[in-house]
Amino acid sequence: MEVSHSIRERTIAENSLVILLQGxxxxxxxxxxxxxxxxxxRVVNVDAFMNVxxxxxxxxxxxxxxxxxxARNVRYVHIPDHVDIMETIQTQLTRIRxxxxxxxxxxxxxxxxxxxx
Amino acid sequence: xxxxxHAGREDREATMVNLKNVSPPSEGIRYNQxxxxxxxxxxxxxxxxxxxAETCVSWFDGSGMGFNLKYPSISLHAISRDFNAYPxxxxxxxxxxxxxxxxxxxxxxxxxxxxxxDCDADSISPVTEIRFVPSDKATLEPMFSAISExxxxxxxxxxxxxxxxxxxxxxxxxxxxxxxxxxFYNFEESLSQLTLEGQATLxxxxxxxxxxxxxxxxxxxxxxxxxxxxxxxxxxxxxxxSGQFEDANVDHCLEGVPTYNEHLxxxxxxxxxxxxxxxxxxxxxx
Numbered sequence: 001m002e003v004s005h006s007i008r009e010r011t012i013a014e015n016s017l018v019i020l021l022q023g024x025x026x027x028x029x030x031x032x033x034x035x036x037x038x039x040x041x042r043v044v045n046v047d048a049f050m051n052v053x054x055x056x057x058x059x060x061x062x063x064x065x066x067x068x069x070x071a072r073n074v075r076y077v078h079i080p081d082h083v084d085i086m087e088t089i090q091t092q093l094t095r096i097r098x099x100x101x102x103x104x105x106x107x108x109x110x111x112x113x114x115x116x117x
Numbered sequence: 118x119x120x121x122x123h124a125g126r127e128d129r130e131a132t133m134v135n136l137k138n139v140s141p142p143s144e145g146i147r148y149n150q151x152x153x154x155x156x157x158x159x160x161x162x163x164x165x166x167x168x169x170a171e172t173c174v175s176w177f178d179g180s181g182m183g184f185n186l187k188y189p190s191i192s193l194h195a196i197s198r199d200f201n202a203y204p205x206x207x208x209x210x211x212x213x214x215x216x217x218x219x220x221x222x223x224x225x226x227x228x229x230x231x232x233x234x235d236c237d238a239d240s241i242s243p244v245t246e247i248r249f250v251p252s253d254k255a256t257l258e259p260m261f262s263a264i265s266e267x268x269x270x271x272x273x274x275x276x277x278x279x280x281x282x283x284x285x286x287x288x289x290x291x292x293x294x295x296x297x298x299x300x301f302y303n304f305e306e307s308l309s310q311l312t313l314e315g316q317a318t319l320x321x322x323x324x325x326x327x328x329x330x331x332x333x334x335x336x337x338x339x340x341x342x343x344x345x346x347x348x349x350x351x352x353x354x355x356x357x358x359s360g361q362f363e364d365a366n367v368d369h370c371l372e373g374v375p376t377y378n379e380h381l382x383x384x385x386x387x388x389x390x391x392x393x394x395x396x397x398x399x400x401x402x403x
Binding site for chain 2: 033034035062063064065066067068069070071072073
């Protein structure tokens with residue numbers, strides 16, 4: 001489960017609950033779409049679903065190998081019962097900070113010039 | 118699944134899809150593939166060529182007639198290997214807008230289908246289903262990935278959650294103990310690390326770098342409040358790419374005069390998401 005390479009994305013994740021969804025990578029979840037279809041499958045990435053059994057809004061079943069749902073079409077994500085939400089969030093935050101500390105530790109790229117205060 | 122709605126329409130009436138003369142996108146093409154049959158809401162359009170570019174997904178047949186799909190209109194895309202849905206493995210794309218005269222058909226279907234009393238906009242929103250059926254099935258995965266990557270370049274501008282523009286706190290300063298390391302920091306705190314000028318410069322540079330990866334010259338970018346970035350540089354695809362910065366509408370102008378008189382050496386290793394293939398660049402502004 002990798003943390004995003006982008007400072008911008010890490011900042012967004014650290015400040016919103018999408019960080020919880022990112023911690024669901026590898027879990028099988030159900031997603032309710034805006035158009036009232038549902039999709040169920042294993043989360044590869046918050047931006048992509050994989051191996052989904054897709055039930056469309058007309059109630060018909062369709063098997064899709066890879067499915068990518070754009071964020072605005074997601075209404076609900078069903079968090080699996082066995083997932084501890086607070087623990088998942090804390091773990092993700094730790095991962096983000098670990099990446100950040102690497103960047104400052106005389107390693108990694110310096111993305112911003114040091115600002116004079 | 119979706120085709121059962123169109124069962125019985127084997128008679129080939131005149132196409133209800135209004136195709137228009139389409140030329141392939143000029144740059145930012147991530148993938149292109151010939152011998153791809155397009156099926157529009159169950160109606161086959163014959164073989165053609167598919168271009169997956171950073172600005173749009175474009176398909177056109179042998180006579181140059183086809184259609185463009187903008188990424189914000191693509192609700193989802195998928196690889197379908199389900200022969201109950203369609204007799205052939207294909208790339209399935211759901212588009213959330215009425216397109217090309219099909220709206221009449223869509224509205225009809227919606228009326229026939231809806232049995233609930235729920236009248237919210239979502240349940241009657243028009244949907245266009247397009248299938249791209251390749252002759253070479255091995256192309257399905259790269260096509261899927263290409264659309265996924267380009268989709269990531271077009272985040273939803275209405276999404277207020279993504280309205281963050283500030284950078285992180287200065288890691289080097291934190292390392293040297295010059296600032297307190299907060300356990301949590303919010304948007305205002307991170308933004309306040311930059312001066313007002315710094316913030317604007319950051320936005321401007323991000324927007325500039327997004328477009329100038331292949332440019333040999335440096336453009337000065339001017340931030341404007343208007344919506345449409347007009348470019349007098351030879352930059353196509355500026356609309357699609359700069360859309361990812363919701364708050365910085367950047368205008369690229371060859372004769373732009375530097376607004377700010379600072380000298381900055383900045384590196385932006387990635388400014389458009391994890392899938393951005395552009396390398397880091399050192400840009401001198403001044």
